[in-house]
Amino acid sequence: MDYKLHNGGGKLCCKGCSRQDNKLNTYDWLADIPGSSEESDLVEVQFKNTRKGYYRNSNGLKLEKGDTVAVESTPGHDIGVVTLTGRLVPLQMRKTGFKPNTEIKRVYRKAKAVDMEKYEEAKAKEHDTMIRSRQIAANLNLDMKIGDVEYQGDGNKAIFYYIADERVDFRQLIKVLAETFRVRIEMKQIGARQEAGRIGGIGPCGRELCCATWMTNFVSVSTSAARLQDISLNPQKLAGQCAKLKCCMNYEVDSYVEAQKRLPSREIELETKDGTFYFFKADILNGQVTYSTDKNIAANLTTISGKRAFEIIGLNRRGMKPESLHESEKKPEPQKSIDLLEQESLTRFDKRKGNNENRNGKKDVYKNNTDNSNRGGRNRGERSRNESHPEVRTEGREENRPEGRPDRKDRNRNRNKNRNRDEAENRNNNEKVIRIEREGSNTGIITKEDASKPDNTNPNRNRRRKRPNNKSQQRNDKPSEKE
Structure with missing residues (x-):
């Protein structure tokens, strides 16, 4: 089944998104649902400016939003425009405070x-009637202002809207x-607010007045809303076109009240080693507080966060004074972008250089191993590794070696010479011990004291001996007892 609209649009959404040419127009978000207008026989009809009424469609007319209808009035009939139909009408009546016991009039046609x-x-007589009625009220010395006049659709009745600060006796005026x-x-x-809504206009924000577009209930506005938002108490800036405080001052009060809880009280003074700081101003939404060293004028203004202010207050309560207001605050360092794929790096194809770490990031076990027993195997392993990977042998070593330092081959050669010399000294000492035993000593055992005595026969005897590393050398160095 195809649902088509009669307003020229080919889609269902056009019905709910029709022109907002009427004041206080309600968006019908159920207009796309088929059969929504048949859920209720009540319709909302709007007349001049912001006056609305609710009527019952007892004749079962097919009414849509925007239709001009003739409705029942007292006396005669009135002409209005349908602004809402369907199941939203009872909800709107409940919102506006429509009393259920009130008699609901009918829609004629x-x-x-x-x-x-x-x-x-x-309608053409309304303006002239308003001007003349104001002259009549002035002649009767009535303290009132007639703001608007609205004639009924059949011209049998006129409604005079007036503004007065006090009670007015207008019985003579009616006659x-x-x-x-x-x-x-x-x-x-x-x-005054209802008058501005009926007349309409453009606010200082550049948009149409809220009271003329969507506001139906007017809430009282006080200067405390301006104080909570830290707005200058200038009557010219706070007043709207109705000469009352702007209704929009109540829109963000709750947000400012919540943000104010994260800031310290304005009466609290901050004590530091530099001096005493007094509250000057606050940026409530950003959570920043500005303090001055003078209580009456702006001097040495310092801005800190609310969190830092609470920290200083806690220190002052414990009898401590910080160095300054900005002592513990650290400026956030700018985060550097990390290229996970290294697509923008110019050195991503360069080989990593280093003497202590290999390509896998692990330390070179061949270089750090200091065990004398594995020196030969280390040299062999290194030599075989260098032969299979010649680029590892020369990579970054000639360039990084300091001046005057021998390369790896020279160090290995010197190390082998020292080891051969130590082995020769150990061999000579063992032969001397055996010779002394054969010549016949008193005890047949070389004591620690005898071994420590200088030996003039051997020039290398007094040289410091290194501890042997091989088990075979330990067995040879251990003196044996002569039975």
């Missing part, structure tokens, strides 16, 4: 050409107005 002609004639305009008179008192 869709407006005809004759009805529209009478409506246009009555004069009825004799002058020959219509039924109805007086309605409105406030």
Whole structure:
């Protein structure tokens, strides 16, 4: 089944997104659902400016948003435009505070050409009637202001909207107005905000007034809202076109109240070794507080965060004074971008250089091994490794070796010479011990004292002996007892 609209659009969403040409228009978010308008026989009808009424579609007319209808009034009938249908109408009635015991009037029909002609004639007399009624009120010395006049659709009744600070006795005014305009008179008192909503206009923000577009309930606004938001108490800036405090001051009060809890009290003074700091101003949403060294004027202004201010207050309560206000605050270092794939690195193809670490990041076991027993195997392993990988042997070693330092081959050659010399000394000492035993000593055992005595026969005897590393040398060095 295809659902089509009669407003020229080919999609269902066009019905809910129709022109917002009427004040206080309600968005019908259920317009896309088929059969939504049949859920309820109540409709919302809007008249001049912000006046609305709720009527019952007892005749079962197919009404849509934007249709001009003739509705029941007292006396006669009135002409209005349908602004809402379906199941949203009862919800809107509950929102506006419509009393359930109130009698709901009927929708007569869709407006005809004759009805529209009478409506246009009555509408053309509204401005002249308002100007003349103001003159009549001034002649009667009434402290009131007539802000607007609205004629009923059939022209039999006129509604006068007036503003007054005090109670006004307008009984004489009604008699004069009825004799002058020959219509039924109805007086309605409105406030300054309702008057601005009926007249309309552009606010200092550049948009249409909230009271003329979507606001239906007006909440009182006080200067405390301006103090909580740290707004200058300038009447010219705080007042709207209705000469009252702007309604938009209440929009962000809750956010400022929550943000204010993260800042210290303005009465608390901060004690440091540099001096005493007094509250000067605060950036509530950013959580920054500015302090001054003078209580009355701006001197040596210092801005810190609310967290730092609480830290100093805690130190002062414990009898401690920090060095300065910015002592523990660290400036955040700019984070450097990390290229995980190293696609932008110019040296990503260069080989890693280093003497202590190989390509896998592990230390070179051949170089760090200091065991004398494995020196030969180390040299052999290194030689075989260098032969199989010639690039490892020469990579970064000639360039990184300091001046005057021998290379690896020279160090290995000197180390082998020293080891051969030590082995020769050990061999000579063993032969001397055996010779002494054969010649016959008193005990037949070389004591520690005798071994420590200088031996003039051997020039290498007094040289410091190194501890043998091989088990075979230990067995040879151990003196044997002569039975």
